[in-house]
Amino acid sequence: MAPARVTMEVGNDGVAIITMINPPVNALAIPIISGLQETFGEATRRDDVKAIVLTGKGGRFSGGFDINVFQQVHMTGDALLMPDVSVELVVNVIEDSKKPVVAAVEGLALGGGLELALGCHARIAAPKTQLGLPELTLGIIPGFGGTQRLPRLVGLSKGVEMMLLSKSIMSEEGRKLGLIDAIVASEELLKVSRQWALDIAAMHKPWIRSLHKTDKIGSLSEAREVLKIARQQAKKTAPNMPQHQVCLDVIEEGIIHGGYSGVLKEAKAFKELVLSDTSKALVHVFFAQRAASKVPNVTDIGLKPRGVKKVAVIGGGLMGSGIATALILSNIYVVLKEINSEYLLKGIKTIEANVQGLVARGKLTEDKANKALTMLKGVLDYSEFKNVDMVIEAVIESIPLKQKIFSELEKACSPHCILATNTSTVDLNIIGAKTSSQDRIIGAHFFSPAHVMPLLEIVRTEKTSAQTILDLMTVGKIIKKVSVVVGNCTGFAVNRAFFPYSQSANFLVNLGVDVFRIDSVIRSFGFPIGPFELLDVAGYGVAAATRVVFAEAFPDRTFTNPLVDLLLKSGRNGKKNGKGLYIFEKGSKPRPDPSVLPIIEESRRLTNVMPGGKPISITDREILEMILFPVMNESCRVLEEEIVVRASDLDIASVLGMSFPNYRGGIVFWADAVGAKHIYTSLKKWSQTYGNFFKPSKFLEERAMKGIPLVRLKTHNLSFLNFRFLKLKVYYLFC
Numbered sequence: 001m002a003p004a005r006v007t008m009e010v011g012n013d014g015v016a017i018i019t020m021i022n023p024p025v026n027a028l029a030i031p032i033i034s035g036l037q038e039t040f041g042e043a044t045r046r047d048d049v050k051a052i053v054l055t056g057k058g059g060r061f062s063g064g065f066d067i068n069v070f071q072q073v074h075m076t077g078d079a080l081l082m083p084d085v086s087v088e089l090v091v092n093v094i095e096d097s098k099k100p101v102v103a104a105v106e107g108l109a110l111g112g113g114l115e116l117a118l119g120c121h122a123r124i125a126a127p128k129t130q131l132g133l134p135e136l137t138l139g140i141i142p143g144f145g146g147t148q149r150l151p152r153l154v155g156l157s158k159g160v161e162m163m164l165l166s167k168s169i170m171s172e173e174g175r176k177l178g179l180i181d182a183i184v185a186s187e188e189l190l191k192v193s194r195q196w197a198l199d200i201a202a203m204h205k206p207w208i209r210s211l212h213k214t215d216k217i218g219s220l221s222e223a224r225e226v227l228k229i230a231r232q233q234a235k236k237t238a239p240n241m242p243q244h245q246v247c248l249d250v251i252e253e254g255i256i257h258g259g260y261s262g263v264l265k266e267a268k269a270f271k272e273l274v275l276s277d278t279s280k281a282l283v284h285v286f287f288a289q290r291a292a293s294k295v296p297n298v299t300d301i302g303l304k305p306r307g308v309k310k311v312a313v314i315g316g317g318l319m320g321s322g323i324a325t326a327l328i329l330s331n332i333y334v335v336l337k338e339i340n341s342e343y344l345l346k347g348i349k350t351i352e353a354n355v356q357g358l359v360a361r362g363k364l365t366e367d368k369a370n371k372a373l374t375m376l377k378g379v380l381d382y383s384e385f386k387n388v389d390m391v392i393e394a395v396i397e398s399i400p401l402k403q404k405i406f407s408e409l410e411k412a413c414s415p416h417c418i419l420a421t422n423t424s425t426v427d428l429n430i431i432g433a434k435t436s437s438q439d440r441i442i443g444a445h446f447f448s449p450a451h452v453m454p455l456l457e458i459v460r461t462e463k464t465s466a467q468t469i470l471d472l473m474t475v476g477k478i479i480k481k482v483s484v485v486v487g488n489c490t491g492f493a494v495n496r497a498f499f500p501y502s503q504s505a506n507f508l509v510n511l512g513v514d515v516f517r518i519d520s521v522i523r524s525f526g527f528p529i530g531p532f533e534l535l536d537v538a539g540y541g542v543a544a545a546t547r548v549v550f551a552e553a554f555p556d557r558t559f560t561n562p563l564v565d566l567l568l569k570s571g572r573n574g575k576k577n578g579k580g581l582y583i584f585e586k587g588s589k590p591r592p593d594p595s596v597l598p599i600i601e602e603s604r605r606l607t608n609v610m611p612g613g614k615p616i617s618i619t620d621r622e623i624l625e626m627i628l629f630p631v632m633n634e635s636c637r638v639l640e641e642e643i644v645v646r647a648s649d650l651d652i653a654s655v656l657g658m659s660f661p662n663y664r665g666g667i668v669f670w671a672d673a674v675g676a677k678h679i680y681t682s683l684k685k686w687s688q689t690y691g692n693f694f695k696p697s698k699f700l701e702e703r704a705m706k707g708i709p710l711v712r713l714k715t716h717n718l719s720f721l722n723f724r725f726l727k728l729k730v731y732y733l734f735c
């Protein structure tokens, strides 16, 4: 690939076209920043240049500052690796240029990319160009003046909303808001932009320095009110992340003391935040997500994905209908098969309700909803299966039933059809045992609700062909899921690593710890709900079924306890019947139900694990550790058995599949920040008191003893990760 560079071409009309070239997104890498300094310098000096147009090559303006540089800063701790762009380039060179500068924006202008455009004197955009400042998702704030210029162009409330929610807008909305001066067809973009620049030079169009605009900010008291409300909301929605409040402080500085003062404060805060633990974790998650799309011997051997246009889904229950919804929303034809018309109708109604739910929440237009529903057909037999490209089986977790279905599929489908199962636990070799199609059998493990949750766990056996894996990954991309390819074992990667999660929470309850306190500790850590509310929401049936599977697979480390059975016996069914450990009432948040306490007491009496029969005394930190360290312990086994390609795959899977807080980087990243030694010593101590459930794995023991980070797998020679590990401060914070 050619190196990142900036070119300049001066036309006969006296307009210099400065183009950033760094595919695929023209990220502002260091050579691009220095290239901009040089070319702008030259354009300013040259007498034949009257005006300047800034653009990006390849239909994308810029995806922002090069995030790889943040990673280098995290590895070295050296914030000086980041050049001073905000004042030296955007203010001094672009905004204060003696020659007008127009941004010709196409495809996307995000983060630092949009900030460069904001520093220009006008912005011309192609239709459907994505514009946004998503920096907060990386644990930082905009650092090239975006906190000051965006509110001055679009208004304070809108600017705050776009930054705090990292919400992009399209150029059409940008035009209405005043962010974009004109929208023109892609082919006309440069022509119109160069004329616009000449018009500014000739004073036919206004020469606007957005940093000096004040008309859209409102009065000081109005601005303070907007910021106050935003602060309160951010406290609730992002309680453990510093960048939200810092962003608001920086905006306020500019409102009180002027835009330039705001720019200076922003630059300082930006550099501090880059070094924060939150930024380290979120940048790690950014790259973990992209790394998951690269699977050795699948995506790097020159295979081309075969088109998957029509998919059959077997089973219209919760999972099947969710999967069918996800497919039709992305224009893939779905044949939904059920065993009788009553179940089929129920499945179709669920899909319709899923689609209408998205309309009601403003996530889908009525037109698109209607179009999606035309992509769905219900059937009761296999006659439509001849020409489907893929089947996804989503029936109950019964091995004989799944084996029967797969034998039937072999006959009903073409020999090239992909045969996928949505099982969350059952070994794929067992499901395909009665077929001779093992090369095209694959796991497509969706998370509930399948049309909403972003993760697709793709399970391969040693016989699954690379083509089959690639095709399913491609379907994942089309339906906007993040695919993580994992190996075949009980529970695969996510459910396997997390099976101790609810068991350790139950262990604590049986040791005398309050159910609702446990949920609250887990929520404070950053999970959206605690393990017991999750139990109520997911339903006790799921818990009972998976408990058996894991108990059979891992009898040495399973904590069996009677709580779910006791709850069921007392007529509680969780959210399903409105009564579990919590009370569920329409229109209000689930409330802890104190009348459940005698049932919990009964469970404690039956398990009899409390030392001396008395409830243990425990801190919040210990509660968190006793719940998450067993998960890390099992994650170590997943890493050791190479169920995942790389440790960061488990990080992204834990974030997207289990809602592990992304600002803690995922389960393995967080474990390394805590330190293998501390995890190992704690587990060892608990195993001596409470038994094998807590016994540390060999992998963890080895890493703890040798001081090697968990992230490093046998097969990878990633010596720099060791370096990163040494640099990581333990950022094990409770907020």
Ligand SMILES: C[C@H](O)CC(=O)SCCNC(=O)CCNC(=O)[C@H](O)C(C)(C)COP(=O)(O)OP(=O)(O)OC[C@H]1O[C@@H](n2cnc3c(N)ncnc32)[C@H](O)[C@@H]1OP(=O)(O)O
Residues within 6 Å of the ligand: 024, 025, 027, 028, 063, 064, 065, 066, 067, 068, 108, 110, 111, 112, 113, 115, 134, 135, 138, 141, 142, 143, 144, 146, 290, 291
């Ligand atoms: C000072 C400033 O205020 C600070 C900043 O600007 S911070 C950066 C702000 N910008 C962002 O957060 C945008 C991040 N990027 C994205 O959201 C998406 O990549 C995108 C919407 C631009 C494109 O998405 P999509 O087309 O699906 O491609 P995607 O696979 O994500 O990215 C393509 C490649 O570009 C890389 N890339 C994207 N944005 C990048 C960036 N800002 N820096 C470095 N690399 C970047 C990705 O890592 C990926 O690399 P790979 O092929 O080696 O894995």
